[in-house]
Amino acid sequence: MIDINKANAYVVERFMEARPVATTMAKAIEVVPGLHENMLLHAGPPVTWERMSGPMRGAMIGALLFEGKAKNPEEAEKLLASGKIDFAPCNDHMASGPMAGVISPSQLVYVIENQTHGIKCFSNMNEGRGNVLRMGAYKEEVLNKLRLMESVVGPTVKSALEAMGGIDIRMIISKSLHMGDDGHNREDAASILWSIQMAPIIAKVAKDTQTAHDVIKFLGENPLTMLNPIMAGCKTMTAAGDNVEGSTIVTVMARNGTDFGIKVSGLGNQWFTAQAPIVKALYFPGFKESDACRDIGDSTITETAGIGGFAMAAAPALVTFIGGVPRDATNTTLDMYEITFAEHKQFTIPALDFRGTPTGIDILKVVEKQITPRVNTGVAHKDPGVGQVGGGVVSAPMKCFEDAVTAFAEKYGL
Amino acid sequence: MIDINKANAYVVERFMEARPVATTMAKAIEVVPGLHENMLLHAGPPVTWERMSGPMRGAMIGALLFEGKAKNPEEAEKLLASGKIDFAPCNDHMASGPMAGVISPSQLVYVIENQTHGIKCFSNMNEGRGNVLRMGAYKEEVLNKLRLMESVVGPTVKSALEAMGGIDIRMIISKSLHMGDDGHNREDAASILWSIQMAPIIAKVAKDTQTAHDVIKFLGENPLTMLNPIMAGCKTMTAAGDNVEGSTIVTVMARNGTDFGIKVSGLGNQWFTAQAPIVKALYFPGFKESDACRDIGDSTITETAGIGGFAMAAAPALVTFIGGVPRDATNTTLDMYEITFAEHKQFTIPALDFRGTPTGIDILKVVEKQITPRVNTGVAHKDPGVGQVGGGVVSAPMKCFEDAVTAFAEKYGL
Numbered sequence: 071m072i073d074i075n076k077a078n079a080y081v082v083e084r085f086m087e088a089r090p091v092a093t094t095m096a097k098a099i100e101v102v103p104g105l106h107e108n109m110l111l112h113a114g115p116p117v118t119w120e121r122m123s124g125p126m127r128g129a130m131i132g133a134l135l136f137e138g139k140a141k142n143p144e145e146a147e148k149l150l151a152s153g154k155i156d157f158a159p160c161n162d163h164m165a166s167g168p169m170a171g172v173i174s175p176s177q178l179v180y181v182i183e184n185q186t187h188g189i190k191c192f193s194n195m196n197e198g199r200g201n202v203l204r205m206g207a208y209k210e211e212v213l214n215k216l217r218l219m220e221s222v223v224g225p226t227v228k229s230a231l232e233a234m235g236g237i238d239i240r241m242i243i244s245k246s247l248h249m250g251d252d253g254h255n256r257e258d259a260a261s262i263l264w265s266i267q268m269a270p271i272i273a274k275v276a277k278d279t280q281t282a283h284d285v286i287k288f289l290g291e292n293p294l295t296m297l298n299p300i301m302a303g304c305k306t307m308t309a310a311g312d313n314v315e316g317s318t319i320v321t322v323m324a325r326n327g328t329d330f331g332i333k334v335s336g337l338g339n340q341w342f343t344a345q346a347p348i349v350k351a352l353y354f355p356g357f358k359e360s361d362a363c364r365d366i367g368d369s370t371i372t373e374t375a376g377i378g379g380f381a382m383a384a385a386p387a388l389v390t391f392i393g394g395v396p397r398d399a400t401n402t403t404l405d406m407y408e409i410t411f412a413e414h415k416q417f418t419i420p421a422l423d424f425r426g427t428p429t430g431i432d433i434l435k436v437v438e439k440q441i442t443p444r445v446n447t448g449v450a451h452k453d454p455g456v457g458q459v460g461g462g463v464v465s466a467p468m469k470c471f472e473d474a475v476t477a478f479a480e481k482y483g484l
Numbered sequence: 485m486i487d488i489n490k491a492n493a494y495v496v497e498r499f500m501e502a503r504p505v506a507t508t509m510a511k512a513i514e515v516v517p518g519l520h521e522n523m524l525l526h527a528g529p530p531v532t533w534e535r536m537s538g539p540m541r542g543a544m545i546g547a548l549l550f551e552g553k554a555k556n557p558e559e560a561e562k563l564l565a566s567g568k569i570d571f572a573p574c575n576d577h578m579a580s581g582p583m584a585g586v587i588s589p590s591q592l593v594y595v596i597e598n599q600t601h602g603i604k605c606f607s608n609m610n611e612g613r614g615n616v617l618r619m620g621a622y623k624e625e626v627l628n629k630l631r632l633m634e635s636v637v638g639p640t641v642k643s644a645l646e647a648m649g650g651i652d653i654r655m656i657i658s659k660s661l662h663m664g665d666d667g668h669n670r671e672d673a674a675s676i677l678w679s680i681q682m683a684p685i686i687a688k689v690a691k692d693t694q695t696a697h698d699v700i701k702f703l704g705e706n707p708l709t710m711l712n713p714i715m716a717g718c719k720t721m722t723a724a725g726d727n728v729e730g731s732t733i734v735t736v737m738a739r740n741g742t743d744f745g746i747k748v749s750g751l752g753n754q755w756f757t758a759q760a761p762i763v764k765a766l767y768f769p770g771f772k773e774s775d776a777c778r779d780i781g782d783s784t785i786t787e788t789a790g791i792g793g794f795a796m797a798a799a800p801a802l803v804t805f806i807g808g809v810p811r812d813a814t815n816t817t818l819d820m821y822e823i824t825f826a827e828h829k830q831f832t833i834p835a836l837d838f839r840g841t842p843t844g845i846d847i848l849k850v851v852e853k854q855i856t857p858r859v860n861t862g863v864a865h866k867d868p869g870v871g872q873v874g875g876g877v878v879s880a881p882m883k884c885f886e887d888a889v890t891a892f893a894e895k896y897g898l
Binding site: 249262280283 | 659662663664665672673676677679680681683684685686687688690693694696697698700701704800801803809810811834835837838
């Protein structure tokens with residue numbers, strides 16, 4: 071007879087004991103398990119080219135242009151539709167990518183090591199706001215920025231991380247939740263905590279003072295600099311809870327703009343998917359809901375690990391980006407205690423008297439309470455090549471959780 | 485017939501319109517009005533050597549050792565008691581100094597320019613936590629740090645500020661209140677916002693890469709780096725409201741460890757003083773209330789300008805330093821609306837639905853409601869040479885406000 075409670079306690083304990091440290095950067099193909107020359111990783115559950123959302127198509131096109139595998143968008147599209155390029159979820163390759171989440175073989179990725187459990191995960195660098203690949207934009211300016219990141223920013227950050235012996239991601243998340251971040255869409259504090267720790271070392275290891283200046287400025291001025299390392303850090307936490315017999319805790323939530331998918335610890339590598347929802351969003355001037363792509367990105371790994379939407383009570387100023395009032399943010403956190411197994415030991419919310427964040431989504435509670443995980447997110451334009459149109463909140467589709475409960479009951483003969 | 489309401493509206497509008505920018509650093513004697521070779525500035529209202537609190541005496545001793553005017557503490561004490569050194573409040577010389585607040589002639593000070601009203605104020609550099617001059621410590625390690633700050637940190641920061649055209653202090657305060665700071669004892673966010681803005685420039689202008697490394701690290705690792713520029717910035721705001729006929733708004737609150745003093749716009753340069761209170765504090769391990777110096781420091785200029793204790797609802801995590809629970813912090817802010825004239829247009833509190841901070845202490849309201857301003861503060865040991873023993877909250881003594889109301893009634897024949 072399985073002991074679900076015991077299995078879940080074990081899983082969530084591993085989430086919380088995980089200590090992710092950013093140790094270096096490396097070319098994706100050299101470190102990401104299973105990635106090969108003709109593969110592109112993407113956000114969310116598996117998806118074919120035919121069913122792929124606009125921004126993910128745009129990011130795939132941009133990635134092939136960046137890789138030099140196509141000379142123009144038309145050529146890229148043809149190649150992508152030819153079947154010669156394999157597509158695979160980041161989450162199936164120990165990686166995590168925001169929005170379209172496209173990681174290509176020659177990109178530099180952060181190597182994030184969970185030093186408690188010896189698990190390594192990966193994410194690429196954050197490009198900042200505006201027209202960026204992860205939102206599906208692929209104009210020349212987008213590619214030029216990527217090239218600058220790969221040739222100047224990445225190598226300098228790599229040297230700095232190695233020289234300083236790494237940056238403790240869990241400690242930064244903990245601090246940032248006391249500084250108005252939620253760890254997902256508001257990373258203002260985390261991003262400068264990360265940048266200011268690295269800045270003195272960059273001043274020493276950069277190849278010249280102009281490079282030091284440029285790299286520190288690039289990191290320090292982007293309020294999302296730490297999104298990607300935090301996502302890979304959260305992935306190392308939840309991956310520590312993968313594949314535990316009898317556990318009903320969610321270890322992956324991810325969306326590709328077409329489908330929303332989850333994985334459950336006691337159900338191995340199986341994806342449970344449903345149509346990705348439309349985000350209730352605050353739109354940038356000139357955009358409206360009919361411009362929006364369905365929910366997209368691997369950044370829901372933050373909520374899976376107990377931050378992001380689940381920690382919104384720590385981030386009342388986030389409502390300026392996602393809409394609503396601060397009380398909504400608090401209520402979201404309070405609701406999430408209903409569907410989680412534990413309160414986080416490392417991540418606390420000052421405004422709730424330092425209560426630990428709701429951690430470890432339990433599919434049984436989700437279905438029983440009929441409350442699905444709430445996440446906050448950026449919103450991409452539905453067409454390739456445009457970019458971000460807003461930010462908002464969204465609830466995961468119940469079907470993923472219901473299907474998972476059914477599969478769990480079947481597998482364990484309940 | 486005076487129109488108090490109109491005068492107060494004018495004063496508080498000037499507080500809020502002030503835009504302090506840190507433009508450079510300079511030797512105090514070259515820029516601080518009225519400062520001369522044999523003068524030491526200090527926190528709070530005027531005080532004689534005989535009545536001076538322990539930590540202020542300690543800081544005075546340290547300052548003379550630093551200036552080379554004495555070879556040892558005994559020689560310094562003798563000189564200080566001889567009448568050959570003039571003592572004067574920072575606040576009477578357009579300056580603001582935390583804790584003992586001692587500013588000596590050859591120290592480098594920040595030049596903070598209120599660009600709306602053309603008012604310049606000054607403060608020295610923050611030494612960080614631990615054994616520091618401002619807490620009354622003067623051991624060799626304290627002086628060595630001061631020398632490093634004067635010879636390496638200060639000149640580099642000066643070059644950086646000049647190269648970047650200054651740093652907008654009001655903008656940083658606004659942001660930091662959305663990042664869990666109160667603008668007084670919790671400046672974790674402000675200090676790294678300041679440091680990360682300056683870091684890229686420091687990487688370029690420092691005399692070598694080791695210096696760039698050391699200075700960025702010094703600034704970035706001190707969570708109080710921005711306390712002093714913010715204090716001088718607040719001083720430029722409240723100074724913009726000085727000497728307005730008929731106004732009952734407080735423009736200075738300051739303590740010297742012996743007396744608590746205030747100034748009122750419509751009452752010119754007169755100090756209204758009362759015994760400084762003992763702070764209700766969270767003590768560091770090994771210390772207790774009987775070790776504490778009475779309330780000390782010019783940092784109450786932050787509360788005078790509408791932040792600090794008045795903005796504590798923005799900083800629930802501050803209670804880890806000053807004691808109490810987050811609800812106390814919120815209640816403090818709510819109480820302060822009772823005794824202030826306006827809600828700040830630039831400084832808002834997300835958790836209170838972005839309500840402006842309570843701004844402009846009105847002595848009439850203080851006396852009518854029998855609520856005095858509440859401030860949060862560090863606590864120094866009562867003896868010279870020891871240092872900080874805790875942090876806490878304290879209410880200003882009612883007598884200052886009652887005496888000011890009496891003087892106001894007399895002056896204006898009410």
